[in-house]
Amino acid sequence: MRRTILVILAALVAVIALGSAVIATGGDSSTVTRPRLERSLTTTFTNLYVTTAHLRGRDITAASLNAQAMCDKAGAENKDIGPGGDWNCLMSWTDPEVPMPPEGYGKFELNVHSNDCYTAGGPSKLTGFLTMTDTQGRVVTNPLFEFDGCFDADSDNTPTGVVYPSLLAVASTVVTPDSNGNASLQVTCGSGDQGCSGTIAVAAGDTNLGTMPIDLAEESTTTVPLPGKVPTSASEITFTVHARTGFGPLSPVTLPVQAP
Amino acid sequence: MSATTTSPLNTVEATSDTTRRAGLFAPLRWEVRKLRAQYRAKAVLLGAVVLPIIIVVVIHGQSRPPKDTLFGRFATVNGFALALLVLGFAAQWVIPLLTAVVAGDIFASEDQHGTWKTVLTRSTSRGSLFWAKTLTTAGFAVLVLVVLATATIASSVLIVGHQPLIGLSGQTIPATEALRLVALSWAVMLPPMLGFTCLAILLSVWSRNPAVGIAAPVVIGMVMQLVGAVGGVEAIRPFLLTTPFEAWHGLFADPRFTGPLSQGLLTSAAWCALSLGAAFAMLRRRDITGG
Amino acid sequence: MNELLAVDATGVTKTFGAVRAVADISVRVAAGEVYGVLGPNGAGKTTFLRMLFGLIRPDSGTIRVLGKTWDEHGVGVLDGVGGFIESPRFYPYLTGRQNLEGLALLDGGTRPGLLEDVLDLVEMSERADQKVGGYSYGMRQRLGVAASLLREPRLLVLDEPANGLDPAGIRDMRALVKRLAGSGLTVLLSSHDMDEVEEICDNVTIMKRGAVAFHGTISKLRTMAPDPGHLLSTTDDDRALALARQHPALLVVRDPDAALVVTGPQPDVAAYVSTLVRDGIDLLAFNQTQTPLEALFFMLTDDTTHQTLDRPVELTQAAR
Numbered sequence: 001m002r003r004t005i006l007v008i009l010a011a012l013v014a015v016i017a018l019g020s021a022v023i024a025t026g027g028d029s030s031t032v033t034r035p036r037l038e039r040s041l042t043t044t045f046t047n048l049y050v051t052t053a054h055l056r057g058r059d060i061t062a063a064s065l066n067a068q069a070m071c072d073k074a075g076a077e078n079k080d081i082g083p084g085g086d087w088n089c090l091m092s093w094t095d096p097e098v099p100m101p102p103e104g105y106g107k108f109e110l111n112v113h114s115n116d117c118y119t120a121g122g123p124s125k126l127t128g129f130l131t132m133t134d135t136q137g138r139v140v141t142n143p144l145f146e147f148d149g150c151f152d153a154d155s156d157n158t159p160t161g162v163v164y165p166s167l168l169a170v171a172s173t174v175v176t177p178d179s180n181g182n183a184s185l186q187v188t189c190g191s192g193d194q195g196c197s198g199t200i201a202v203a204a205g206d207t208n209l210g211t212m213p214i215d216l217a218e219e220s221t222t223t224v225p226l227p228g229k230v231p232t233s234a235s236e237i238t239f240t241v242h243a244r245t246g247f248g249p250l251s252p253v254t255l256p257v258q259a260p
Numbered sequence: 261m262s263a264t265t266t267s268p269l270n271t272v273e274a275t276s277d278t279t280r281r282a283g284l285f286a287p288l289r290w291e292v293r294k295l296r297a298q299y300r301a302k303a304v305l306l307g308a309v310v311l312p313i314i315i316v317v318v319i320h321g322q323s324r325p326p327k328d329t330l331f332g333r334f335a336t337v338n339g340f341a342l343a344l345l346v347l348g349f350a351a352q353w354v355i356p357l358l359t360a361v362v363a364g365d366i367f368a369s370e371d372q373h374g375t376w377k378t379v380l381t382r383s384t385s386r387g388s389l390f391w392a393k394t395l396t397t398a399g400f401a402v403l404v405l406v407v408l409a410t411a412t413i414a415s416s417v418l419i420v421g422h423q424p425l426i427g428l429s430g431q432t433i434p435a436t437e438a439l440r441l442v443a444l445s446w447a448v449m450l451p452p453m454l455g456f457t458c459l460a461i462l463l464s465v466w467s468r469n470p471a472v473g474i475a476a477p478v479v480i481g482m483v484m485q486l487v488g489a490v491g492g493v494e495a496i497r498p499f500l501l502t503t504p505f506e507a508w509h510g511l512f513a514d515p516r517f518t519g520p521l522s523q524g525l526l527t528s529a530a531w532c533a534l535s536l537g538a539a540f541a542m543l544r545r546r547d548i549t550g551g
Numbered sequence: 552m553n554e555l556l557a558v559d560a561t562g563v564t565k566t567f568g569a570v571r572a573v574a575d576i577s578v579r580v581a582a583g584e585v586y587g588v589l590g591p592n593g594a595g596k597t598t599f600l601r602m603l604f605g606l607i608r609p610d611s612g613t614i615r616v617l618g619k620t621w622d623e624h625g626v627g628v629l630d631g632v633g634g635f636i637e638s639p640r641f642y643p644y645l646t647g648r649q650n651l652e653g654l655a656l657l658d659g660g661t662r663p664g665l666l667e668d669v670l671d672l673v674e675m676s677e678r679a680d681q682k683v684g685g686y687s688y689g690m691r692q693r694l695g696v697a698a699s700l701l702r703e704p705r706l707l708v709l710d711e712p713a714n715g716l717d718p719a720g721i722r723d724m725r726a727l728v729k730r731l732a733g734s735g736l737t738v739l740l741s742s743h744d745m746d747e748v749e750e751i752c753d754n755v756t757i758m759k760r761g762a763v764a765f766h767g768t769i770s771k772l773r774t775m776a777p778d779p780g781h782l783l784s785t786t787d788d789d790r791a792l793a794l795a796r797q798h799p800a801l802l803v804v805r806d807p808d809a810a811l812v813v814t815g816p817q818p819d820v821a822a823y824v825s826t827l828v829r830d831g832i833d834l835l836a837f838n839q840t841q842t843p844l845e846a847l848f849f850m851l852t853d854d855t856t857h858q859t860l861d862r863p864v865e866l867t868q869a870a871r
Binding site for chain 1: 292327328330331333334402426428429430431432447466469472481483487488490492494496497503509510512513514515517519520547
């Protein structure tokens with residue numbers, strides 16, 4: 001019995017030692033990489049899109065779809081490597097019946113496993129819901145709503161060069177000035193290349209409150225103080241975003257003022 | 261005592277110098293005969309037929325598919341997807357268990373019954389007995405896998421149907437091709453399964469305890485599965501015996517990739533060779549003091 | 552090498568951890584001889600026999616069986632050797648006949664009809680088609696003899712064949728061994744019972760704690776035999792044991808059954824009894840129990856005179 005326990009302990013120690021040695025030396029050795037994911041996702045999506053279109057009675061070719069993807073793992077500070085549920089992929093494609101949103105792509109959320117397989121969920125606005133109706137009127141599973149894919153760990157790992165700008169958005173829904181008229185605004189920068197920067201012009205009706213610079217990393221949120229005091233009479237504030245990097249809202253955003 | 265009872269004694273001197281040696285074939289026949297007489301072997305085979313059918317019927321009756329597993333998304337509407345879902349499930353612990361039930365016991369049961377001294381005082385070397393037992397368990401593993409695969413594929417296709425299958429690159433695979441690939445996927449389970457057979461043999465020889473021989477490979481398999489699923493230790497994934505259980509994924513990609521298959525074959529062979537080598541060394545050097 | 556010797560063991564030693572099971576033993580058994588290895592449990596008999604069969608590897612020394620050694624011939628050493636170690640074990644889920652058929656396979660086959668003959672010989676024919684799991688101890692013992700004879704051995708090794716049998720079983724087994732011994736086979740018989748060995752054997756080795764305590768013929772052993780032993784039960788065994796010190800010619804030890812065993816010349820025994828009576832110790836029982844050879848065996852294998860006998864350590868336990 002003692003012999004058994006000793007051997008099991010020795011085996012455990014060996015496993016842990018091996019494991020920590022591997023972690024210490026080769027953390028970046030994962031086969032899950034951005035280029036492989038981008039290529040695999042594009043292929044899988046294209047095949048499924050064509051299949052789904054056929055189910056709806058439409059004829060689309062893979063070439064005409066021209067899908068392209070950019071993947072990113074967990075924000076700017078993380079390397080785009082390794083399995084996890086925090087991969088985001090931005091994908092654009094061409095379907096005359098389904099126009100892309102202004103930023104030019106849809107965002108897919110991926111859960112990538114260490115065995116080089118992943119599950120992807122698309123934006124419902126672009127890819128539809130869980131079920132759909134086929135040409136014969138039957139309710140069937142929508143292959144695009146969520147799908148699985150696997151890629152070859154030995155496949156091409158050179159960057160695809162596909163980049164999309166981050167989506168810059170105003171996250172606040174109201175402006176709440178304090179008793180001195182100071183207020184702040186929350187802005188977010190989504191997945192994408194190089195984060196978001198630029199200026200936001202702030203106006204209360206006809207009163208110009210100045211402009212404020214912004215500079216955010218991708219997949220981050222920040223709170224910036226408004227450049228001027230909010231007049232007590234103001235009921236609405238208008239923000240006009242000029243994005244230098246990233247893709248900002250095309251029209252000004254108007255938020256109501258909430259009394260402190 | 262009558263005249264007949266003395267006959268063996270009278271002949272003792274007549275046959276004084278028989279040099280007899282059982283080759284590998286005779287102990288092999290003996291091991292197979294013992295296995296056939298054992299309830300556990302029949303139970304495993306029966307389980308390999310009945311369990312997949314029950315699982316197929318139950319999953320087919322579900323309103324929501326088990327979509328957190330590969331191919332689970334279409335398992336309720338596509339027989340091939342269901343057969344692959346069962347495959348993924350079986351690889352987690354069922355296949356190691358099915359082979360370990362026999363392989364983990366075949367050496368340790370000699371300790372349990374105290375029969376090492378019985379068989380080792382005949383004209384069969386430890387080496388012959390070792391290989392006879394090993395071949396018997398390997399043969400049984402093949403048989404179990406064939407039965408399990410046939411029962412799963414046949415029941416899924418008959419109960420759920422043989423619609424074209426959506427592959428792992430989103431491509432549509434025609435039914436006949438899908439059937440071929442599903443059968444092939446089950447077949448490529450054999451190398452890692454035999455790896456677990458060898459591991460069970462090692463544990464059976466080492467522990468001299470059938471319970472350890474049967475349970476430990478299953479537990480080790482599950483630990484390896486966990487380690488393989490953890491991020492950050494991907495460098496050891498190729499060396500885990502559970503990784504080859506996922507090598508079939510490449511068959512359903514487009515373009516097809518077989519790197520994991522050959523890597524898995526190598527890994528399984530290495531595990532098997534090391535396990536058997538250690539087990540044989542242990543058995544050869546061992547003093548048989550029990551029984 | 553001397554082809555005449557069925558067993559030629561020289562300087563054999565085996566140690567399990569701290570336990571020296573067999574220490575520098577040499578045993579020579581001539582062909583056709585009936586040889587006894589005698590000793591209490593734990594004396595190393597079984598370890599020695601296991602080494603003979605190659606089940607245990609000796610640390611040093613050589614063992615030659617029918618002229619062959621394990622190092623040179625491997626399992627070929629066992630050609631012409633049959634027998635069993637301790638109680639024979641079989642596969643409980645198979646019948647007696649299936650067990651024998653399987654063992655015959657491992658032997659490389661047997662002569663047709665031999666299987667039935669050996670089953671007849673040990674009177675197991677009628678039970679041969681029942682599963683061994685349901686056999687009694689004595690039936691397994693008889694099946695063990697049958698399994699040994701199936702090899703048509705020239706050297707038959709039997710390790711305490713009568714051990715654990717009831718009186719009728721012991722009688723039958725002894726008769727069987729005697730018959731086998733009478734047929735010209737070389738028989739190596741281990742026992743802890745002097746009676747058994749005295750009855751059948753020509754030569755004997757007596758082992759004590761892994762070493763040889765006596766080696767020679769039974770007749771030589773007889774000449775060394777001391778006076779008969781007596782089983783003595785008194786109202787105060789402890790004091791009686793202490794009083795034995797006044798009689799240096801006597802060997803008085805405590806029997807495992809809590810009586811006293813008195814061995815020595817008749818006049819001294821009588822004097823000892825008088826001493827006891829004079830000291831007010833009453834005799835509850837007084838019987839001559841041991842044959843002279845048994846008494847000798849007892850002397851040879853026990854060095855804890857005037858003390859309670861040690862419980863012998865079973866080798867297989869010590870080896871774990």
